[in-house]
Amino acid sequence: xxxxxxxxxxxxxxxxxxxxxxxxxALPALGFDGVAHVRTGKTFRFDxxxxxxxxxxxxxxxxxxxxxxxxxxxxxxARLEG
Amino acid sequence: MRVGVVIFxxxxxxxxxxxxxxxxxxxxxxxxxTATDLSHLDGVxxxxxxxxxxxxxxxxxxxxxxxxxALADFAQAGGAVLGICNGxxxxxxxxxxxxALVKNSGLTFLSMPVTVVVSSTRSVLTRxxxxxxxxxxxxxxxxxxxxxxxxxxxxxVANDQIVLRYRDNxxxxxxxxxAISNVAGNVVGLMPHPERxxxxxxxxxxxxxxxxxxxxxxxxxx
Numbered sequence: 001x002x003x004x005x006x007x008x009x010x011x012x013x014x015x016x017x018x019x020x021x022x023x024x025x026a027l028p029a030l031g032f033d034g035v036a037h038v039r040t041g042k043t044f045r046f047d048x049x050x051x052x053x054x055x056x057x058x059x060x061x062x063x064x065x066x067x068x069x070x071x072x073x074x075x076x077x078a079r080l081e082g
Numbered sequence: 083m084r085v086g087v088v089i090f091x092x093x094x095x096x097x098x099x100x101x102x103x104x105x106x107x108x109x110x111x112x113x114x115x116t117a118t119d120l121s122h123l124d125g126v127x128x129x130x131x132x133x134x135x136x137x138x139x140x141x142x143x144x145x146x147x148x149x150x151x152a153l154a155d156f157a158q159a160g161g162a163v164l165g166i167c168n169g170x171x172x173x174x175x176x177x178x179x180x181x182a183l184v185k186n187s188g189l190t191f192l193s194m195p196v197t198v199v200v201s202s203t204r205s206v207l208t209r210x211x212x213x214x215x216x217x218x219x220x221x222x223x224x225x226x227x228x229x230x231x232x233x234x235x236x237x238x239v240a241n242d243q244i245v246l247r248y249r250d251n252x253x254x255x256x257x258x259x260x261a262i263s264n265v266a267g268n269v270v271g272l273m274p275h276p277e278r279x280x281x282x283x284x285x286x287x288x289x290x291x292x293x294x295x296x297x298x299x300x301x302x303x304x
Contacts, residue, residue, distance in 0.1 A: 015229060016254065018189050067146075070139055070175060072182040073229060 002047040003056035004081035009069045010041035044068055045081065053080060083108040083300040086123040088153075088169075090115045090133035090144050095166065095277065099129040102277040102289070106297045115147040124300040125162040125206075126153060128169025130222065130275060140168060140183065140225050141175035150176050162206040162299050163269040167223055170261075170271030179262055179271045180238070181230030187254025191224045195286060197249040198260045198274055205245045205263035207270040210295030216249060217288035219274035226273040228255040228262070241265050246272055268299075 011017050017039050024038040044064070050056035057078055064076035085103045087096045089112050100110035113120065115133075120126055133144035144150070150172075157163050157178055165173040173179040186192055200208050200215040211217075230238070235256060238244050246261035253273075261272030276289030 014231075015184065016187065016227070018185060018187050018254070022189065067142065068138070070142065070182055072174070072180075072231075073184060 001051070002049050003053055005046055005048050005056060005060040005078055006081045007044040007060060007064045007068055007076055007078045008041060009044070009064070009074050009076045010039060012073055012075050015073045042068075056080070083124045083297055083304065084122065085110045085125045085127060085297075085300070086113040086120055087111070087127045087129055088113045088115060088117075088149055089129075090131070090147060090172075092133050092135050093129050093131035093168070095130035095168075095275065098275070098277040099127045099166065102280050102293050103127070103297065105280060106290070106294055108297045108300065113149065115144070115149045117149045118152050120149070120152045120156045120161070123156070123161070124304055125164070125296065126156060128153075128163070128165040128172050129277075130167035130169060133168055133172055136168070139175065141171035141173075144172045145176040154178060157264070157269050160266065160268055160303065162296065162303065164207060164296055165269075165271040166275055166277065167221075167226075167273055170273055171225065173269065173271045178269055179264060180234045181228055181262070183225050183273070184227050184229050185225050186223070186227050186252070192226070192252055193220070193222045194252075195220050196252055196260075196274060198246040199249055201244045201247050202242045202263070204242050205267040205270045206299040207261065207263070207272065207276075207292050207296055208245055209299055211291050215291075217246075217279075217291070218286045219276055219279045219289055220285070221252065221274050222278075223253075223273055226255070227253045228259040228273075230256060238262060243267075245270055246274070
């Protein structure tokens with residue numbers, strides 16, 4: 001069966017995120033006050049063929065750790081879409 | 083001395099690197115990224131560019147090129163490996179050097195000469211230089227900000243693995259780091275381009291002392 005997967009890759013705490021900081025600085029000028037701690041990241045969507053949901057997540061997590069993210073600076077979380 | 087210059091799809095500094103080696107009396111040969119044996123070489127350079135388009139992250143796909151397995155064996159056996167700019171990014175992604183290179187703090191692509199200061203002469207790149215020596219060498223990168231966790235940083239300092247530092251940090255690198263080596267000193271990654279600083283006619287010849295040391299290290303190991 002095919003399981004639709006979402007992987008979120010975000011920078012680890014403590015890793016500078018100049019894009020997030022720039023977005024945060026721009027928000028007050030657009031009238032969005034009170035927004036803090038903006039962090040950017042990437043989202044990947046794909047289908048995994050597996051016997052059950054748990055093994056699909058396991059495969060997704062493994063490939064996210066190996067390829068989609070650099071564990072030195074990023075954290076990857078795999079979940080079922082929806 | 084035979085130096086292999088690895089070409090990934092998207093490398094673009096391979097001719098400069100090869101020319102610098104020839105200029106210094108070494109012979110250079112191009113090595114396609116699908117090569118699986120580097121044992122006939124005395125040294126290997128991963129040149130600058132955009133290996134595999136830098137898709138995903140700089141170096142993220144290049145680390146899975148077949149040549150990287152051979153490169154790990156070559157480095158493990160003590161062979162001299164130099165990663166310049168994108169080559170440095172590839173070495174960190176492959177785990178041959180610690181830490182990572184992230185986007186410049188100013189979010190701009192930087193292309194300009196910078197002054198770097200030699201921090202260690204233990205590496206194959208700096209053995210002919212002096213600690214404290216200032217060199218003007220161009221940088222040309224978007225993701226050159228060196229980052230690592232505290233434990234890795236402490237190990238870099240304790241093992242004398244910080245090779246070059248920027249005098250005026252252009253990109254937000256931790257502790258002004260421009261180049262690091264592995265613990266043994268035979269694998270070095272640097273963001274500046276010494277192969278583009280080979281002649282005063284083209285702005286600077288300060289890269290020569292680094293690459294001369296690299297070639298001399300190959301001769302010493304031969």
